[in-house]
Every structure is written in structure tokens, then in C-alpha cells.
Amino acid sequence: MLDVTVIEDPEAAAVSLDPIRARLLAELAAAPASAAMLAGKVGLPRQKVNYHLKALERHGLVELAGERRKGNVTERLMRATAASYVISPLALAAVQPDPDRFRDQLSARYLLALGARLVRDVGTLITGATKARKRLATYALDGEVRFASAADRAAFVQELTAGVSALIRKYDAHDAENGRDHRIVVAVHPTVKDPAVEDAAVADQSPTPELENE
Template identity: 35%
Template sequence: MPDILETYRVESAEQAAQLLHPLRGEILSRLTQPASATEVARELGEPPQRINYHMKALEKAGLVQRAGTRQIKNLVEVLYLAIARTYILSDTLGLGETERKRLRDQRSLTHLLHVSERIKSDTIRLLDYTDEGREIPSAALHTSVCLADETERKQFLEEYVELVRRLAAKYQRDEGTRYNLTLAAYPQPGKESD
């Protein structure tokens, strides 16, 4: 049986369109275990031919995969499996080729975008624990600073990195609950040259 990812980042407009189609989204949610079009159709109260059509479109878009076959009397059923349990629409989906090229040329901005998508992915995965009634301890901080010039910016970043390094080292343990710590510094959009 093929593996299923925990989270998949949708980067193509074609995949996003498939995912956002109401019936196809519902089909994907039923395919966390291998199933045939007939089984999914029964669960959704739809004709098997209609579900089979949509499953093939999802397969063509790369959102479902074949997971084997099963013999039912004189019929061979194809079993399908979603490629992931959850899907996140990439923040780069709406970007044109020019913007994508500019983003590729800006490594720190690309990293910032990937970090933000990782936070979204982790947040969605943590939502599973809220179904169990567990409180999820988390924290977020957002603030801004004004820095006079390039020299002050470099000094601030050096001090910022050193303070966080010391704080993380103080609480570093081999055992216990591991927490992700993400900090970012970037110019406020529209204020880069102030």
C-alpha cells in the first residue's frame, strides 16, 4: 500500500481547483484508507459512475493514488488512496511567473514563506489534539521596531540572535515535551525605505 503524507502543500492552480471542488474535497476526505469508487459512492449517496469520474480527475491532478485492486464477483475494483491527510494551499499559489522568479532570487524571503507555511501545517496537525479535549500550549508574539540604519539593523539582529540562542540553551533538555520556536525579522511591507 502506498504511503500517505500527513500534510501536503498544494502549489499548482490545477490541484487547488480540484481540492476546492466541493464533491472532490469530500471524496478526498473519505480516502484516508484505500477505498473503491463504489464504497465512496455508497458513503456519499452518489452514483458510482459520478464518483469514479471525480476520482480519476483527482488521480490525474496527483491528489489520489492507486492503492491496489480487489476482485468483487466478475468485477475488478480499483482502490484509491489520498496522497495526504490534510492539504495546505501554498502562499505562492496566486503568484505569477515573474513573482515566483523574484522569490527564488530572494533566499531569505523564500525561507520566511516556507517557515510560515510550516507553522500553518503544524497548527492544522495540532488541531487533531483539540478533538481529544486537550489544551494545546502555544504562544505567539508580534511586535515591530524602528532601526535607524544598516549598522543598527546588523547590531539588532546580532543581539536578537544571541539572546534567543542563550534563552534556548538555558531551557534545552534531552527529555520532556519538545516545542518548535520560530522567530522572524523582516521589513514591514510598504515601509522598507523609511
């Protein structure tokens, strides 16, 4: 079972978003189970559960984990193909975000468009690498910092921009025939914590000319 996988097919995305099927995916991510075993957990007849499992199996969201004999019946034990799923913007190809339409580094919606493109591109790369049975070379850095003031936040962003830009200039070998292009995405946004207090925290942050949020 994979830790996470990306759903690119629109029909598979629709199947996964059904509340009952999403519940079945969660149960099967925890442990393999048969339709009969799942029926009691989700409060549906076994035949109905089996119908949903077949839909999930057709789209590669669940797979056969094994079989077991119970009386005169052979039960199919199913499991989720991943512990969690991410729906790629490719599933909504006609309306997927395009960060190239606008470039506003201080726009929260621009950041969202960049994040969507990141999911789309990395999902496509994972799919290709899996088919080719090759490892995908990636890197991610995740951290958290508390700024004492909006001025400190703006200063951090300026230093971060200067530092990353200097590294890009240092290592960018645009003339290298055998080189490969890599995309770099750096983001800064408020940490999302308890939704009950998040609105109040956002309200307390007055926008500044140096780093204004949408």
C-alpha cells in the same frame, strides 16, 4: 501516506477545493476505498464518483492503493496521498502576498503575509527534498502564553525581539563560504478558540500604543 503536503499547482488547487472532491479526499485519507464504496457515502452514482477520482488522481491527490476482485469486476482501491493538504500561495502566483512590500511588525496583515511566504517556501523546499530523496532540516517552536495585561504583552515582545536579535548577531556567519542562509520567523498573535466567544474577546482588548493590532 504523508501527514501533510503542499499543493502548488493552480489546477490541483482548484480540483481540491471542489466540495465533492474535498469530501472524497477526506474519505480516502481515512481508509482506501473504491468508487463503488464511496458512492453510498457521498450520495452519488459510482460513475460520477469515478469521474471525480480520476480528476484527483491526475493531479496527484489520490493514488492506487490496490485492487480487489468483486464478482466479474476488478475494483481499484484508491487512497489520498496525504492526510491533509495546504494550498501554497504559488497556486495564486500573480497575487501571492509579498511581505517585502511593507514591514510593519505590529500589523496583522504583515504577519499574514509572512505566514503565506512560510507556506510557500517550506512547500517548495519539501518538494525539492522529496525529489532529491533527502531530509529537510527544519525546526519549529509552538507555545501559548496568557498575558495579564497589554503592558506585559508589550514587554514580552520587547524581550523576545532583543533575545532573538542577539542570537542572530551571535551566530550569523555572513562570510562563511560553505554556509547556508536560513530564515527565522517569530510570531505573536491572540489564540483562536471558540468562534462564538472570539469576537467578544477581541472586542475587550483595547489597542495600546506599545502593541497595536490592525
